[in-house]
Amino acid sequence: MSHQQLPRSQQHKQEATKTPIYLDYNATSPMSSQSRDAVIEAMYTGWQNPSVCSRTRSIVEVARKSVADLIGCQPAELIFTSGGTESNNWAVKQAVWMYRNLDRAENAIVGRPHIVASCIEHDSIRKPIERLLALGLVDVTWLRIDSSTGALANVGDLVAALRWRNTCLVTVMWANNETGAIFPIAEIANALSEWRRLNSLTVDSSCSSYANSGLPLFHTDACQAVGKVPVKVPNGLDLLSLAGHKFQGPKGVGALYCSARLRAKLAPLLLGGGQENGVRAGTENTPGLAGLGAAARLSKTQLDDVDGRQPLMVQLAEIRDQLRDRLLNSINDPEMSEFTGFRLIVNNNFPNGPTLPNTLNVSVVSTKLLQSAGQSKELATDNNTDDMELREAALARNYLLSRGRILASAGSACHAAANSGASAVLLESGVNPMAARSAVRLSVGPDTTIDDVLGAVEEFNAALLQWRIEHPSR
C-alpha cells in the first residue's frame, strides 16, 4: 500500500489542531473554580497564624470538617500534611516505630517488624519500605496481583501472609494509579480484625503486649481514589492517605486519616511547633487548606448518591467508555490496522474486578510483533523477550506522546522497570510485556468533554498514520 493511500476514514483529518487535550487526571488535576477561589480568598484574608487568629483557625477547621465529611470520619481523625507522599511515608514509619517501642518496652517481640504490602503500591509507599528493607530493619511480604482483578486474587492470601507478633503494617492502596484497579479495603479491614480476634484468643503472656498494641496497623493509600469513587473509612482501618491535587484541589496539601483508636499513639514525622495538636509541625498552609476543603465539598456533592447513582462516576465512566470504544473501533478498524500495522489493546479490562471509572490504560502494539510473540502468558514470564523488537514496541507510543496534543502518561514514570522501560505495575497485573512497554495511561476528569474524546481519537489515528508514513519498514 502506498503511503499516499490513506484509509478513507482518515483522508480529511491530517491537519489536527494543536490544542492539547488533557487526559492525565491520575497524575494531577486542574483546580476546580471553587477550590481556586477559596485559595485566592484565603491568600487575601486568611494568611494569619491560626494559633493566634480565630478567623484562620476557622479556615483550618472548616477544611478538616469538609474532608472528614467526604471520607466519613471524625474531623479529629484527620491530620493535614504536605500531600500524599508525606502521608504515605508517615504511615510506614508510624507502624515501624510502634513495633520498635513495643519491642523496647516489653522485650516480648521476637524478630523484626514485618510489613505486608501489595506489589503495585505507589513509590511513596514502596520506596520507604525498600529503604527499611535495605537497612535490614524490616521483613516484607509483597502480595502478588491477580490478573483477573488487577488487585488481590483473594483476601485470604493477605491474611496468610500475616505473622503474629511480627507484622506491624498492612498497606494496600485503595485504587491503583496506572490501572485504576480497586482493592477491597473494607473486606481486608474485616479480615484483619477477625485475624486479630482469633489470635488474641490464644494469647499467652509472652505476646499479650503485641495483642494489645493494635498492631498490625492497616493503612491504605487512597490518593488515587478520593474524589473519583466514594471512599468511606471502614471499621478496622487505621490510616489513610489523600492528596488535594488528585481531586481538583491544590497541590502541596493532603491529609493522613488516623483512627481515633490510634490517635494517641501517633508520633510526629515532622517535629517542631505544636500545630495539628502536636503531631505535625509547620505553619499551617491556610490558603491551601481552604482550597482542600472546597475541593472536598465539591467531591462530596459529585459523589453523593442521586437515586442510587453517583452523577460524577456515571459521567466519568461514560466518557472513559466512549474514549475506549472509539479508540478500539477506529484503530482496530481492519483497513486502518492493515495500513498502520498497529492494534490497540486495553490493559486494564479486568474481568473480575472493579476499576476507577476514569482510567483507561491502553497500548498500541505492532500486529507483526503480536503475531510473532505468540501467547501472552509465556511472554510475561520469559526474560529473553527483552530484545530489540520489544524495545521498539514503545517507539510509536513515544512518538504519539511527543506530538504534544494528548497530555497523558506513559505508564507512570517512577514505576518504569529499570531494564526494559515497561511498567512494573502492568507486568505485575498480568499485562504482556510488549503491551506493558507501550502503554498509555489515559485518565479523564470532571472537565473532560466528548470533544476531548473525539480529538484524542483523531490524534491517536493521525499519529499512527504519520508514524507509519515516516517508518514504512518497521
Added chain:
Amino acid sequence: MSHQQLPRSQQHKQEATKTPIYLDYNATSPMSSQSRDAVIEAMYTGWQNPSVCSRTRSIVEVARKSVADLIGCQPAELIFTSGGTESNNWAVKQAVWMYRNLDRAENAIVGRPHIVASCIEHDSIRKPIERLLALGLVDVTWLRIDSSTGALANVGDLVAALRWRNTCLVTVMWANNETGAIFPIAEIANALSEWRRLNSLTVDSSCSSYANSGLPLFHTDACQAVGKVPVKVPNGLDLLSLAGHKFQGPKGVGALYCSARLRAKLAPLLLGGGQENGVRAGTENTPGLAGLGAAARLSKTQLDDVDGRQPLMVQLAEIRDQLRDRLLNSINDPEMSEFTGFRLIVNNNFPNGPTLPNTLNVSVVSTKLLQSAGQSKELATDNNTDDMELREAALARNYLLSRGRILASAGSACHAAANSGASAVLLESGVNPMAARSAVRLSVGPDTTIDDVLGAVEEFNAALLQWRIEHPSR
C-alpha cells in the same frame, strides 16, 4: 490617685478604634501582591505536572533561580520542600544518616554521632535533636547564649565543643525568631573549615574516613533572616533552611539549600517519585513555587544595596525604632508610669550584637515587682522566684493581647517553658525571668506604617490604663 484622674496625655484616647494592627511578621507575613498574583496565575495555567509539561517545569526552575539569586547560591543547590520545618528536620537527619553510614561502612568511628546546636534554636531543630537524644542515638552540646549579643559569646566556644570523629552536625540559626539576634554564620563557617583543616593534618588511618566525609555538616536555619537582612550562603556552609511565608511568600513552601559538595550525598527525607532530582518526592506545588519565586525576587530588590544601604532594612529599622522610642517615652513617662504602675523594658537591646531590623521584644513589668525583685542577674538564676508575683507578671501582657487590637506574639508559644510560662529563649538570652514572663514580641514588616506604630503605642497605653482601672490594688 483616683481611677478617673487619667494622665492628661491619655484623657482623650480611651476610645481606641478596633482595627487590628499586625505586628507579628516573625510569625508569618501577609503575601506581597507579586507573590499572590504569581500563585493565582499558576493555579490557572501552571497546574500541570512538571515531569510532562515544559511550561510548569519552567515555573519550578524560574523559582529555583530566583531563590538562588536571593541567597547567592547555584539553582542546583536548592531543593524545594513544604517549608522550614521540613527543611530543618531533614538537615538534622541527613547529618546523622551520614555519620551512621560512615560508621557502618568503615567501622572506624568511635561512639555516637554528636551534634552541636545553640540552645535557642527553633523547635523544628530542637525537637528532632531531642528525639534522637531521648532514643540514645546522639550526644548533644547545646551552646549557651551570651547576654551581650543574644547570640554566641564567641565562635571559639563553638569550636571548643567540636569532637573529632564524632561531631556530625553543627546547627546554628541565622537569626533568632524571638529576639532577632543575628549569629555570625560566615565566621562560624570559616572556623569550622579551619578546624577541619587542622585536624586533618594529624589524621591517622583510623580516622581518615571521618576526615574525608565532609562531617561535621554545618547547617543554619535562616527562616527568620531571609527577606529581612541579606542572607548570602558563605563558603563552608552545607545546609540552609528557608520558608516562603516568612518573607511575604506563600505558606507550605520552602527550600533546603544543599551545597554542591554535599549534594551527591544528600539522602531523601520523603521517598517516592523522582521529583527534585530524586531527593524530594511529591508532586511539585507549582503555584506555591511560583509565589515563592516572586517573593524571592521582591526580597532581592528590597535588600539590594542602594548607595551602600539596603532600603528595606533602613525602612524596617526606622519603623521599629519609632515603635520602641514611642513606647518607652509614653509608658515610662513618670506621670503615666506612676498611674499604671508599669514600666516598659526592652528585652532585645543587646549591646554587642546585631539584631534583625524588624524585631522589638518588650515587656511591661510592674514597678512594684521591679523594686522588690532587686538585681535582675540574681533573679535570672534563682529558682525560688517562681512565685505568685512572677506568675502575675504576665497578666497585664495577656490582657493587652487579649484585647485583639495588636496582633503580636507573647514570646513564642512553642518555646514557653513548662513551669513558668516564661520564654526559654529570653531566659537563655539573659533576660530577667519577670520580663521573660511578660514579653511581647513585636515584629514589623514592609507594610507596617507610622500609623500602625501610633496606633500600637496608643493601644499599649490604653490597655495598661484600663488594666489599672480594673485592678486598682494589683
